[in-house]
Amino acid sequence: MLSDVSLDLPVRPVLAALVEALDAAGAAVLVAPPGTGKTTLAPLAVADEVPGRVVIAQPRRVAARAAAHRMAAVLGERVGDRIGYAVRGERRVGPRTRVEVVTTGLLVRRLHHDPELPGVDAVLLDECHERQLDADLALAFTVEARGTLRPDLRLLAMSATPRADRFAALLGGAAPAPVIRAEAALHPVERIWTPPSRPVAAPGAGRVDPALLDHVAATVRRALRERAGDVLVFLPGAGEIAAVAGRLADLRDAVAVLPLHGRLPGAAQDAALAPLPGRRRVVLATAVAESSLTVPGVRVVVDAGLSRVARTDLARGLGALVTVPVSRAAATQRAGRAGREAPGAVYRCWSEATHARLAPQPEPEIASADLTGFALELAAWGTPDGAGLALPDPPPPAALAVARDTLTTLGAVDGDGRITARGRAIAAAGAHPRLARALLDGAERVGADRAAEVVALLAEETLGGAGDDLTALWRRLRTGADPAATARWRTEVRRLRTALPGGPGSGRSGRDRRPGDRTSGRAAPDLPADRAPGRSGQDRLPDDLAAGLLVGLAYPERLARVRRAGGSAYLMAGGTAAELAAGSGLAGSAWLAIAVADRSPGAPTARVRLATPVDEATAREAGGPLLRADREVGWSGGDVVAREVVRLGAIELVDRPLAAPEPARLTEAVLAGLRQDGLTLLTWTPEATALRRRLAFCRQALGDDWPDVSDAALLAAAPAWLGPELSRARRRADLARIDVAAALRRLLDWRQAARLDEVAPERLPVPSGSRIRLDYADPAAPVLAVKLQETFGWAAAPRIADGRVPVLLHLLSPAGRPVAVTADLASFWRTGYPQVRAELRGRYPRHPWPDDPTSAEPTRRASPRRR
Numbered sequence: 001m002l003s004d005v006s007l008d009l010p011v012r013p014v015l016a017a018l019v020e021a022l023d024a025a026g027a028a029v030l031v032a033p034p035g036t037g038k039t040t041l042a043p044l045a046v047a048d049e050v051p052g053r054v055v056i057a058q059p060r061r062v063a064a065r066a067a068a069h070r071m072a073a074v075l076g077e078r079v080g081d082r083i084g085y086a087v088r089g090e091r092r093v094g095p096r097t098r099v100e101v102v103t104t105g106l107l108v109r110r111l112h113h114d115p116e117l118p119g120v121d122a123v124l125l126d127e128c129h130e131r132q133l134d135a136d137l138a139l140a141f142t143v144e145a146r147g148t149l150r151p152d153l154r155l156l157a158m159s160a161t162p163r164a165d166r167f168a169a170l171l172g173g174a175a176p177a178p179v180i181r182a183e184a185a186l187h188p189v190e191r192i193w194t195p196p197s198r199p200v201a202a203p204g205a206g207r208v209d210p211a212l213l214d215h216v217a218a219t220v221r222r223a224l225r226e227r228a229g230d231v232l233v234f235l236p237g238a239g240e241i242a243a244v245a246g247r248l249a250d251l252r253d254a255v256a257v258l259p260l261h262g263r264l265p266g267a268a269q270d271a272a273l274a275p276l277p278g279r280r281r282v283v284l285a286t287a288v289a290e291s292s293l294t295v296p297g298v299r300v301v302v303d304a305g306l307s308r309v310a311r312t313d314l315a316r317g318l319g320a321l322v323t324v325p326v327s328r329a330a331a332t333q334r335a336g337r338a339g340r341e342a343p344g345a346v347y348r349c350w351s352e353a354t355h356a357r358l359a360p361q362p363e364p365e366i367a368s369a370d371l372t373g374f375a376l377e378l379a380a381w382g383t384p385d386g387a388g389l390a391l392p393d394p395p396p397p398a399a400l401a402v403a404r405d406t407l408t409t410l411g412a413v414d415g416d417g418r419i420t421a422r423g424r425a426i427a428a429a430g431a432h433p434r435l436a437r438a439l440l441d442g443a444e445r446v447g448a449d450r451a452a453e454v455v456a457l458l459a460e461e462t463l464g465g466a467g468d469d470l471t472a473l474w475r476r477l478r479t480g481a482d483p484a485a486t487a488r489w490r491t492e493v494r495r496l497r498t499a500l501p502g503g504p505g506s507g508r509s510g511r512d513r514r515p516g517d518r519t520s521g522r523a524a525p526d527l528p529a530d531r532a533p534g535r536s537g538q539d540r541l542p543d544d545l546a547a548g549l550l551v552g553l554a555y556p557e558r559l560a561r562v563r564r565a566g567g568s569a570y571l572m573a574g575g576t577a578a579e580l581a582a583g584s585g586l587a588g589s590a591w592l593a594i595a596v597a598d599r600s601p602g603a604p605t606a607r608v609r610l611a612t613p614v615d616e617a618t619a620r621e622a623g624g625p626l627l628r629a630d631r632e633v634g635w636s637g638g639d640v641v642a643r644e645v646v647r648l649g650a651i652e653l654v655d656r657p658l659a660a661p662e663p664a665r666l667t668e669a670v671l672a673g674l675r676q677d678g679l680t681l682l683t684w685t686p687e688a689t690a691l692r693r694r695l696a697f698c699r700q701a702l703g704d705d706w707p708d709v710s711d712a713a714l715l716a717a718a719p720a721w722l723g724p725e726l727s728r729a730r731r732r733a734d735l736a737r738i739d740v741a742a743a744l745r746r747l748l749d750w751r752q753a754a755r756l757d758e759v760a761p762e763r764l765p766v767p768s769g770s771r772i773r774l775d776y777a778d779p780a781a782p783v784l785a786v787k788l789q790e791t792f793g794w795a796a797a798p799r800i801a802d803g804r805v806p807v808l809l810h811l812l813s814p815a816g817r818p819v820a821v822t823a824d825l826a827s828f829w830r831t832g833y834p835q836v837r838a839e840l841r842g843r844y845p846r847h848p849w850p851d852d853p854t855s856a857e858p859t860r861r862a863s864p865r866r867r
Contacts, residue, residue, distance in 0.1 A: 002044040005074045009037025011182040015045040018156070021178040022046065022122070026146070027155040027171040029164045032182035034333050035340035038158050039067050039126055040074060043099045050154065052121030054099045057107040059132045061087040062262055062269050067126070068092075068101040069270070088430070089491035104134035108141060109430060112380055115145040122154035128167060129159040131364035133374050136391055141381060143171060143390035161329055163361075170390040189301075189339040194219050195351040203306055203323035204600060208240050212349070216304050217247035219347050220282060224255065227345055229299025230281040234334050236306040236323050237261070241284040248282065260285040260295075268484070287330070301338040301346040303331060305354075309363065312370045312399065321598065327362045328355065366393055372433050375403035376412055376419070380427045384417030409625065410437045429499040431459045438554035439496055445621075446546040448500050449493075453478075454550045456492035458595055468584055470551065470595055470612040471544040541618075548593035548614030552622025558594040559619045559626075560611075561651050565590075569605070572597075573626050573649025577605040589613035593622065616653070623648050631658055633665040635673030639732045640666060663727075670729045675715050681735045688740035693776035694760040695744065698752075700779045701801035702759060707747035721746045759801050767793040767858035774800075774807065781823070785810040788819060788836070789847055792856040797825040811836075814844045814862065829853055 002015065011032050021028040032038035039056070047054045058064040068085035072078060079085065084093030085101040093100055102110075104125070110117065117123070123142050128135055139157065146153045157167045157177075164179045171177040194215075201209040216233065223231050235241050238261045248257050260272035260283050272283050275297045283295055287307055307326045326334070331348070338344030348355065366374070374395065378386050384404070386395055407413045412423030412433055419427070429436035435455050443451040457474055467473065480486045541549065552559050557574030568580040568587040578597055580587050586608070596610035620627060626649040633642045642661040646654035674681055684692075692709050699706040707713075719726060723746055725738040745753065760782075763771040768790035775783040782800065788811045799806050806823040813819050819836050822828045833853055841849040846863045850856035 002041060002048050004076075005041065005044060007037070007041070007074050009041055011036040011038045011041055014180050014182045015041060018042065018180045019045055019049050021180055022154045022156060023049065025172070025178055026151065026153070027143075027177040028157075029168045029171065029177055029179045030156060030158045030182070031164045031179060032158065032160065034160050034336040036182045038160075038182065040070050042156070042158060043101075043124055044071065044075075046122045046124065046154065046156065047098045050121035052119050053097065054122045054124065055107065055117070055120050056099065056101050056124040056126055057104045057135070057138050058101060058126050059104050059130050059135050060262065061103055062260075063127070064101045064103050065269065066273055069273075071099060071101075089488065089495055104132065104138040107138045108134055108377060111138070111141045111145060112377075112427065115141070116149050117145065117153065120153070122156065124156045124158060126158045127160065128157045129161045129163070131362070131366070131392065133365050133369060133371075136364075136366060136393075137374065137377050139167075139170065140386075140389040140391045143173075144381075144388075147173060160333055161361075166392055170392065187339040187341070187343045189335050189343070190345040191335065192345055192347045193352050193355075194222075194347050194349055195354070196349065203236075203325065208236065208304075208306065208323060210243070212304065213240060213243050213247065216302065216349055217244050219302050219349055220244070220248060221251075223300045223302055223345070223347050224251075224280070224282070227300045229342070229344070230275075230283065230295070230297040231300045231302060232295050232298045232337050233282060233284045233302045233304070234326075235284060235286060235304050236308040237286060237321070240304070240306075241286070244284055251282070255280040255282050257282045257284065259283075262286070264484075295337065296341070298337055298340070299342055299344040301335055301344070303334050303346060303348050305331070305348060305350045307362070309368065310365070310370070311368050325350075325354075325358055327359045329361050331355070331358065364393055366391075366395055369399075371395055371399045371403040372406050375400055375417075376407055376423060376427055376433050379407065379413050379417060379419040379423060382418075384413065384419075407433060410434070412437075425501075429496065431455060431496065434554040435459050436499075438550045439500065442550040442553050443500050445549055446541055448497060450543075450546050451550060452493045452496040452500070453489075454547050455554075456489055456496055458551070458554065459496075460488060460492050468581060468608055468610050469586060470593075470610050471547050472585075473610075474543065474547060544612050545614055545618050547612045548591075549618050549622050551593035551595045551612060552614065552619060555593075555595065556623040556626050557649060558597060559614070559623045559648060559651075560592045560594055561616075561619075562588070562590055562592075570594075570608070571651055572606070573623055573651050575650035578608050579605045580608050580611075584608070586611055586613060591616060591619050593619070619648060620653075629654075631661070633658065633661045633669050635669050635676055638673075638677065640669045640673065640730065642666070642669075666730050667727050670726065670731075670735065671718060673732065674718055674735065679711055679714060681732060682738055682740050683736045684740060688744065690762065690773075690776070691741050691744050693779065694756065694762070695747070697776045697779040697782060697805075698756070698760050698801070701805050706752060709744070709747070717747075761800060764798055764800075764807065766790045768860045769858075770860060781805075781808045783808045783810055785812060785818075787812045787814065787816070787860070789814070790858050790860055791825070792848075792850065792853045792858040794825055795829075795854050797823050813840060814847045 018028060018030055030038055030042060043054050043056045056067065058067060064085050064087050068079050068083050072081065072083040075082060077083065080092040080094045082096055082098045084097040086093065086106055087103050088106065125135065125139055125142070128139060142155055146155055155171055157171055159167065165176070168176040168179050196212060196215040198211070200212040216235070220231060220233055233244065235244060241259045241261060245257050245259060251257060256276055256279055258272040258281055260269060273295055281297065283298070305326050306323050307330060308321050308323050311322045335346040338346050378384055383389055404413060404417050407423065410426065410433055411420060412426050413419055425440060426433050426436040429439055431439065435458055439451050439455045454474060457470070457477065476482065477486050477489045558572050560570035560572040560578055563569045563571055566588045568584060570578045570592060572578050572594065576599065578594060586592060591614045592608070592611040593614045594608055594611040597606040597608050599606040629644065629646045631644055633640070642658040644656050644658050645652055695707055695709045699708060714721065722738060722743050725743060729735055748756065760776070761774060763773050764784055765771050766786050770790055772784060772786050775785065782805065784807045786809065791809070791811065797806050797809050808821065808823050809825060810818050811820040811822070819840065820828055820832050822832070837849045848856065848859060
């Protein structure tokens with residue numbers, strides 16, 4: 001076949017060495033920069049050396065179709081002759097087809113169906129550096145199939161980047177596979193740095209700053225003025241493509257402005273890739289045009305410098321498409337588009353300094369994507385954890401664990417992660433496991449046709465239009481308002497319909513051997529007749545409820561109830577808050593089944609992108625596994641709450657008082673409240689407070705044999721010292737009625753109880769005969785506040801705690817005001833008292849102020865007035 005092509009591309013000189021390496025080693029890696037022709041010529045060269053079919057796998061449908069058309073064109077043939085292709089919902093091959101271009105996802109499906117790939121003699125994995133999940137799986141499964149079942153199968157990994165050592169090691173097994181390199185013979189590309197004149201908002205989960213899109217459009221106009229040839233513009237998504245196209249609408253008479261992205265029908269994609277003789281083109285493209293696609297006539301690239309990647313919030317089960325700066329490797333590939341056919345130029349909408357700070361390589365999808373489908377593929381292959389497979393990177397353990405939990409909930413894998421019969425039926429549907437579950441289970445409730453229609457809409461992202469009403473979108477597709485979208489949708493509906501038990505084409509054939517498969521069984525058995533699709537009568541449900549039921553079966557945690565009647569804020573069953581866009585026609589719906597929602601990093605709520613109204617009965621049916629009735633006895637709002645609650649996940653459906661809660665649970669709730677709100681729930685009388693302080697003093701003065709009465713210790717030991725009063729408490733008021741002083745005494749053993757008044761007396765006698773209360777507020781220094789005249793005759797301050805601790809005397813004036821503070825009374829009498837006597841004797845003449853207070857008679861009273 002290669003001999004039929006006269007096209008001289010840069011990869012051609014190394015094809016002989018490539019074929020020789022494949023003959024010798026059976027596997028090889030071809031490194032060829034963009035534009036060298038590897039996707040066009042390498043499959044033809046390999047096809048010349050093998051008798052069977054050559055399958056070349058591409059990560060994207062657009063690229064797969066374009067590659068097939070390109071190869072057929074250079075052979076002077078139509079697609080479907082010697083060159084064919086197969087993507088989801090479309091296949092063009094014939095009896096003479098030697099080279100078939102498929103998507104990596106389709107190759108994975110074929111490997112599951114029969115890992116020996118009968119009739120296929122070579123598999124070429126193109127653009128493997130892009131590291132999409134299906135591409136990683138296709139590589140791993142093909143390597144294992146070749147090693148265990150098909151040692152004659154030739155395997156070639158093709159990459160546009162020079163980092164080939166990892167792929168060589170994965171393909172080669174014991175020894176690395178040979179690496180063949182094609183030199184870049186691209187024409188020179190001038191780099192022009194064109195950062196915006198004013199700062200623009202950093203990319204993220206929200207929309208791209210309109211100021212940047214204005215700048216991109218202005219840069220396109222500049223490029224058209226300064227350079228010849230067609231212009232290829234890289235933008236992150238279809239929305240930005242439409243926005244920039246609108247900004248260039250006035251150029252349509254002079255140039256053709258053409259979009260190129262995965263949501264377009266095949267005819268529109270082909271139109272964007274075909275030259276227009278005599279007219280310049282501006283092709284507005286997403287990352288699909290980075291590598292394997294050739295856009296003829298392009299001499300100029302305008303790069304917005306952004307890429308859109310998927311991020312998964314594992315905790316909430318939500319995904320988001322996040323706009324990130326492009327990597328340096330991707331920027332280099334984009335720039336290369338301008339130099340494929342002639343010298344060109346790239347206008348980069350950022351500065352050279354910013355370029356130096358870009359990540360060197362794009363992040364592999366396995367690092368941040370939802371791994372539910374990936375985990376099911378591993379389980380179906382017989383290696384639930386991926387151990388031993390030739391994966392370029394192992395899956396992140398946390399993401400894989402979440403994926404396996406989801407599959408277990410769906411019944412797709414067992415406790416060991418091995419696929420079940422139901423799991424095989426889910427995998428055979430060829431959709432995300434959640435959607436496959438909705439298809440299989442929903443068909444019984446709403447009818448097979450409607451189940452396939454709604455799931456096709458959810459599975460085919462390119463069908464989404466304006467608005468967030470899923471049912472309205474479904475009806476538009478039914479009416480054919482958008483013929484291209486409707487055609488794609490109906491093709492997917494037919495494919496899904498065949499996956500249903502009893503549907504056309506639902507039978508499976510082929511061998512059941514899978515390398516490394518340690519599970520038994522083949523496909524899931526058909527459902528029994530009484531559970532066949534459409535037999536339940538539920539297919540009479542209105543469309544919105546039918547759609548809601550299917551969405552709820554797929555995403556039960558996204559069933560949501562409005563927070564406030566008539567509002568746009570919702571609480572999802574998974575516990576995440578969600579908000580409708582302003583002006584949404586769904587606002588005010590009591591319940592929603594949310595099909596698509598995303599949450600920006602750091603945002604308090606998720607944004608609803610696609611949903612349909614449902615009623616509570618439908619939400620209960622769809623979210624059955626999340627329904628639970630709980631008898632709750634706990635502490636809430638400062639008191640015991642005993643209630644019976646019915647919940648759908650985080651959504652409370654029913655809340656009613658519990659008539660006869662168990663006494664033990666009431667005690668637990670009271671205790672929990674005490675520990676939560678603290679000891680202030682108890683009534684601390686002066687007697688109880690004084691006792692607690694005396695006990696604290698004993699512990700500090702006499703040691704740890706005495707009880708610890710700190711807050712933490714009392715709360716920890718509450719069941720012991722509060723005793724029967726706690727067990728009888730049923731509410732907060734019961735706590736307030738507990739005799740805390742009596743309860744505290746339970747902390748003392750009989751010896752401590754007998755000695756307490758001795759070592760920590762509540763009152764102390766003073767020389768005047770009074771018995772004055774000690775203040776133990778500071779356990780290190782108990783205070784005795786006493787009038788100075790009552791202490792006459794004391795030579796020294798008293799001591800307590802077996803004489804270990806002197807009492808701190810607060811000596812008071814006759815009016816009760818402190819005149820001295822001392823624990824050394826003898827020193828005070830000598831040095832302090834004379835000064836106090838001199839200052840106060842004139843003020844209080846009726847009170848005694850002897851020269852020698854140690855020998856004077858103490859008194860509580862003043863002398864009587866003279867008449």
